[in-house]
Amino acid sequence: MSGTASDVVQARDVSGGIHFHQSEGASLPIPRQLPAGIRDFTGRTTDLLALDALIPTEASDVAVGRPGAVVISAIEGAAGIGKTTLAIHWAHQVRHRFPDGTLYANLRGYGPGQPAAASEVLDGFLRALGVPPGRIPAALDEQAGLYRSLLDARRVLVVLDNASSPEQIRLLLPAGAGCLALITSRSTMTGLIVAQGATRISLDLLPFDEAVVMLRGIVGDQRADAEPQALSDIVHACARLPLALRIAGARAIARPRTPLANLRGALLDQRRRLDTLSMTGDEATAVRAVFAWSYHALPSGQARLFRSLGLHPGIEIDVYAAAALVGSSTDGVHEGLEALADVHLIEPASPDRYELHDLLRAYGLEQAEREDAQANRADALSRLLGFYLHAADAADRTVMIRMRASTDSVPAPRYLPTFDTALTAMEWFEREYANLTAASRCAAEEGLHALAWQLPAALNGLFDYAGRCTDWLAACESALSAARVLGDRRAEQYTLCSLVGVLRELHRPEEAVETAEAALDIAGQNRDRFGELLALHVNGEAYQSAKRFDDAADSHRRALEVSRELADPWSEAIALYRLGLMHQELGHLDEALDCHQKAREIFRKVGDHAREGWVLCGLGDVYLALDRLDLAAVQHCKALDIARRLGYPRLRAEALDGLGRNLHHAGNFQGAREHWLQAMEIFEQLGSPRADDVHTHLQA
Template structure:
């Protein structure tokens, strides 16, 4: 206990209430106990009193919440995302306003600060422009803006002055100056210095910026020296010796630094070194400047000389804590992550200066290897942290209750030398004492398995020199935004890394003996490190079991997770590890996670996810983001999300366990309805004049709007794999209506040149159509397949098209019959049977008159014109081409009009009118480039015709360029024969020129 004789002194500094439960002040018993704890400590100088109500060192932890930063690179951020502030001169305007602390800066002064004596003629207007852009850039920043005042422009931060780091720095300095308590002063000054991120005003350039930068750096040094002075008054000289040695070497004539260095040496028991340093400074000043040390330094020398060595020998310090768990022997890969962590290390020479605490947040899904990576790296670098390595498992995910900050702080404080009996009672006091003990030390903290930002924040140091490495399944976005943490996501292993891991476990000989099985094992484990270790570990533990045997167990989707567990350790079971993440989700997120396991495609958009759970797309997007933050799904391009295969298997398993078959079927029906409806909406945007077999589709609860052709094309491009997967799933599950409705909107595959995929989807849909007994749908699918086979010049196309025409005639579906006759005519034309082709095409033309908008009539006029061009009937080509172009233009079919113009160009070319042919081709190409026809042979045909006429007129270079573009389009569409024919023409043209 504290001697009672000291109580009057305690009452001078702390409000003491002698009644135990009054609620005001601090009880005398508590003060005695806490000061006793201090007296019973390690004896290390500078350990502060530990009462939370006596002094809460947790207040003002030095963490920077600024969104506009001037103390380092001039930058801004909103929600952790950087804001684009413009080029260096624009940044100079922002800096010139920022350093004035809300005071108006005249335009003339801004011009001078930006350009010096070389201002441009319209410098005032340029500054106005810069200010306008900066206002827009700063718009999202809360409370920070540029205002016009009578005296010029001013940067204001009225509502949140802490949003500008320079203003926060000045505010903390003012608080420290006004305070009389050295411990609080030290905290405030530490917080102020922690705001600095390098040289101030980095980014802009010029004489004014350089002068202002030097002024701010002098303020930084003055603040740093004031903090050192305060800590020396607190008796913390031992911890300051290394820092002051560096400062003394950098500022050999600064007598204040020399005095601080001498004081620190004396406090640490190195009085002789302190006196020796004085003599060295005195000799330097006399020899180089011809002066003696000033009175304050000389007086300090006298006091140290008179005092002699300080006090009795200190109590031996507590052992340096090294708490890391063992590193894994066969750690594999992660070179990029290790390099990124290395880049964050504080300087090895201990010159941390104004740098903030470095915080790195490793996030990733369960079993991804975050802890393994963190522990491996920490072992590799802990020599850089001479004052210790602290480690804790926060148990954020896993069995049992998550660790509280109080528990962890107690453990850390004991590890740092505080006796258990002297631990403070309140959480604020624990945090304050923890930060005080870490001040001036170089300690690495590994906070493993956190579940939230709030679990981590109380464990963060408050001053530079330390580094914190956290791991979590949560993205810890709050730490990124408010603590400037460096986020590093740990992903699945690469194929080579996974192979090295498995080979290291089972041995090179077994891996070489079964290479295909090893590759399959890696794929089935989704390159998840935990799964790979379990599967490969089973092979290593049982030499009689082949890798292929384990692969056979893993291949069954329903039992894969059973195979990925080992023994009774819950951490060695993929299902259990993933379940720890799932169990922490609120019910709406759990439902979406399970429903995503039912989705047949490789990824999902928010609107599709909304269909699965019966919510709005906005609500679904928020749920998806939450699942991504928990690393149960991962974001991909275009605002979409996906699983890795083991998480998909786990989600599907949870769906089978928790949802009834009726619920699962209903969710998938809703999803397929959404895909089918949206596909037809997009199809009508691409082909507005087309007639589809499916006319009256069920509308989903939240229809997906597609404004125009570009949006439709983008949607088809993004959803292509999902649509194909949905179709195959519908067929496999006997949802025949969904299958035939979907395939009816798959014309986009033709635009993409995906002929093989068009055939595969038609093959699948044909099963559903025949199973349903609907001849119209069977004809429709045969027509789709026959069209693709025709483009690929496959002989089986003819049978499909003939059968499609017959079925359409029987079912009375006129537009399918017309389409089938058209495709059959084109097939016969390609086979060199023009007379037969004309017969079928003219039959189709007769059927098409008066049908729909006239689109089919326009198409057939153009195709018949092409057949006449093949036959050399050029006048008929012009007649049919004119009718086709007129009809196409009337119905607003730009792609079709381009095709008709190409037919006319062939006609004019055939009779030798190459100028007219060229004019028609250029019009066709212009139309094609403005529409989605540029995705199809629509553009290639007029390019090829144009090239031929240009070549005939001797314009060989432009002709070759047009042929090359046409060939590239054909090749991209998979029409290799057409592309090859074009290349033959190019070679012939070049040979003629060379000859």
């Protein structure tokens, strides 16, 4: 480099500002400030390609000073997600594309100590660019002006790591068209996108396969191959968070003779997980510490909301459930959730739905236990589970008419979703399915026995509608235990009746009979006429599934008498429909036709379209047995139309099976096969034993 440092930059006052020019023949030093990269960097291929696409390519335009704008890209994501690692890895890969240097600053936006001030960073950059300390202006605006002037018409990569906000970095942005500013932050840099046209790259957790490759690269192929299941479990326990995976890997290689299964055991223990991932001896690489830097920067209301989310037993949460959890309005909690998403403590999953990974949930729960009284946590959990109870009950009432348990003993939340149709109710049920089953388990685990039996009771119709037999059985068994702990005989009887339904679906007829008889016995002891009616219905079904037709006929006829005595037309239609099914199975086709037609008329009057669809399937089967193929096809087609309109998969599969049998009788074997294949696919998705029946048709 020719000339002295003092020759490099000359300055003089111009209209109250500073004008800078370079001495002839002088050259600026070329800074190379990037920290060392990670040797075993894994994955992020799509993000690397997105960054590659940002590099300014028109070097000639830069050289001649043609107009242009600096390229700005912001890498955003949660603590420990690998933002800095990605930025530095990519910067090393492309530094040859920036011949005039690379500048790097850790802005300490989240971490111990105060965030870096713009003047502090500019002072370091200017020194790196060859400006003598005595020539650095005192005024911040003048420092920024000198910085931009030095980078004008040059190709420099500027990495601004760990920024807290757009305001912290605006004066640090170069202005030359050949420069690229790469920013990492836990905050959503919306301001940069709006004002500077920045490109956003939002990092997610590593895909599972990439996370396995990453951990394997740390612990070595030999140990990974020796314990593949332990390796997989460690990846799950680390929530696919790169920082956690690196810590887990480091702990494994520090103990080369210790099986990975030991580390897995520590990580699968919810109470030990954060401790295991935080004992690094370095606060900057401890999971609990990096989470804390984000958490402690929150205003008190947002901090309380985040803590409360740790109490949620599921993966995703919507605005209604979050409002119930904190006892707030949906509008107020929506703002809070969006603010938490802006700093990546939670992530948007879909409109008005958010998720947080297991490690952040564990940290939130830890803070709730530390900062909130036990009574307050218990109240929050009760409000949340009460919300799921009332929302499930509202969805179930939209889906189908049935005898149901009261939810009056649990306070209703202020805000509930509304369901206009059975289809919207079932869409909600599918979205919330994991949360509803988790809420049911949580109520049992926390000893909230009233909720533990009422939640499955509210879900009975939805489970039946969706055909989720395995989870339905587990929910009923849990509800039965809770009812017995409470000593609530009505709750026990209701739950036994629900259990009969799932046992029948699982083709366990003897257990269904035993359970149904126990329910009827309790109804008699309670002298509960409506309870007796419900038990008679399920007894008839159970006996019929066990081929005990005389007992079934007796139960159905007694249910018909009690229904008329209580002036309950819906129950009357249920009894008629089941009598029709029994006659149908015995070959009494005229009696079956009469019962089904009467049942269908009542279901139409009371508006139970779902059960009207089932009766139509029954009518189709009767007409098929009478060799009235035209009428049989009409009934099954009507049932299929109802099933599609209601979004009712089990009814749809039954109607498709009926149409398949109809086509087979008519000699259209290819058409029959197509319908049976569709039916079998649905039954298999639902885990229903009816898939075996349809498979038998296909093999015939």
